[in-house]
Each structure stands twice: as C-alpha cells, then as structure tokens.
Amino acid sequence: MIIHNIRSDYLAAIFLVAVLVCTSLASGNPVGKPYITIDPVDSTPVGDLVILSGTTDLAEGTELFVRIQDGGYNSGAVILKGTNGINRWSVPVDTSVIKPGDYLVNVTEKKGLNQDKTGYEIGNTSASARVILTGTFLGSDNEVSGENQKNAFIAIDPLNNRDKGDQFLITGKTNLQVGTMLLWEVTPAYLEQQKSGTFTGTVANSQVTRGTGSNLVTFALDTNFLNPGEYNVTVSTIRGEIFSDRMVPGNISGSAVFTLK
Numbered sequence: 001m002i003i004h005n006i007r008s009d010y011l012a013a014i015f016l017v018a019v020l021v022c023t024s025l026a027s028g029n030p031v032g033k034p035y036i037t038i039d040p041v042d043s044t045p046v047g048d049l050v051i052l053s054g055t056t057d058l059a060e061g062t063e064l065f066v067r068i069q070d071g072g073y074n075s076g077a078v079i080l081k082g083t084n085g086i087n088r089w090s091v092p093v094d095t096s097v098i099k100p101g102d103y104l105v106n107v108t109e110k111k112g113l114n115q116d117k118t119g120y121e122i123g124n125t126s127a128s129a130r131v132i133l134t135g136t137f138l139g140s141d142n143e144v145s146g147e148n149q150k151n152a153f154i155a156i157d158p159l160n161n162r163d164k165g166d167q168f169l170i171t172g173k174t175n176l177q178v179g180t181m182l183l184w185e186v187t188p189a190y191l192e193q194q195k196s197g198t199f200t201g202t203v204a205n206s207q208v209t210r211g212t213g214s215n216l217v218t219f220a221l222d223t224n225f226l227n228p229g230e231y232n233v234t235v236s237t238i239r240g241e242i243f244s245d246r247m248v249p250g251n252i253s254g255s256a257v258f259t260l261k
Helices: none
Strands: 003-008 049-056 063-069 073-078 080-083 086-094 101-113 120-133 154-156 167-174 181-188 199-207 215-222 229-239 248-260
Touching (some): 063 086, 073 086, 086 167, 086 215, 167 248, 181 248, 199 215, 215 229
Parallel strands (some): 154 248
Antiparallel strands (some): 003 199, 049 086, 080 086, 154 167, 167 215, 181 199, 181 229, 229 248
C-alpha cells in the first residue's frame, strides 16, 4: 500500500499505507547527533490496526518516510511537539494487505524536493526495527480489476466524528473479488464550493481483503495531515494504472462523511 499526503492552496491533499512484534535495532543516540527511535509493538493478528510510533529530537513539523521493507507499505509521518525537547511521531498501519512474516521497518527524515524536483531528498537521521506479522494473509497476490464484476457494491461503515490527531481504521463491506484494486480519497466535503484557503486530504491505494461473511475494504487514516472540517471518504475501483496520469476512479464506489474537530 502507498499513501500520499498533500497540502494545497486550492486542491485537496494526498496520503497512502500488518501485524507486529517490534524490536529496535538502534542502541542509544550519539551525543549531539539527531536521532529517531521506534517504540516496541506487541504481536498482533493480520487485519488489526497497528500504530507505529517513536521519539525524536528533530523539529516539530519535520516529515518522515515510513517503509515496511518487502511488505508493500510506504507512507509518511509528521513530527509532533513533545516535552523537554523530545518530540514524537506515529503512523497507523492497516495490516490487512501485508503477508505474515518477519519485516524491517525503516523510518527516515525527509529533507524536501531534490534539485530536479523529481523526488525527495533523504536525510541522514533514521531508525530501523524488526516487525513480525502473524496469522493468515487476507489479500491476494494477483491484482484484480473491478470494472467487469457485475452487481458489485461497496459500503463503508458509518464514521464517527474525530479529533485532529486521531489515527483509526476505516472499514466497509463489498462483494468484489479478493484482490480487487481500490482507490481511497479523503477530501473536504465542500471543496468545489471553496474559492480560497488551504485544503488538505489523502489518497491511497489498497485491495479488497477476505473477511467473515463478506469481503472487506479497509484504510488506516492519519488525521495529523488534515485541517479541521468536514470530509468525504470515498473508496472506488480503479481504471488505469495506479498513480499514473491515466488513473481515475472506477464505476463502483462507496462513500461516508465525518467531521474532524
């Protein structure tokens, strides 16, 4: 899963995203050098929400890359103000689409766009930790298109209102085939009516996973990247290559609304 977070003066943002025993590989912090730590995480069944978190002395607002190596998960986190010069970071992980196994989590400072503005510069401050995923893989190795599946539906479970900073799992049901590729979009509810201001949002890809009684759609949302307001959450099938210029939402979708305070 891949998550993109975007902040724009006129357009809404972007954002994208296993089960874990976590053992930090870092041992202490050299005096005077910036550091990042990763908190231990207990073993958790595949399908549950896991919060990866830790501490750092990097400045509040600094962005981080978070990657589960060979797990198909790439996302980001923003550093939040802590106490006594020790700041914190965290990111929610939807474990539904990651296979059981032993993985390495890498957390790295993001420095900004490179000289050619084709990607981001990576800083020297980083940390790694082992994660162990347990249980049964709920997804599929084969990507499935949802465009030719007849009588298909997606229904997102009702959403409660949330406080800024909440990290939670959005869930829903579908009769789409396991492995069907999905596009998640979190956008301001009244974006088309807004003429000015700063708007935030998230876009991510995932796939339909196996549930009990029905197949599932899930997405881990981090509201640290969002401004307070009312948001539409939409999940749809995908037409075109993921995150290419030709990618557009398909004709099968479900939606829900929540307010971020």
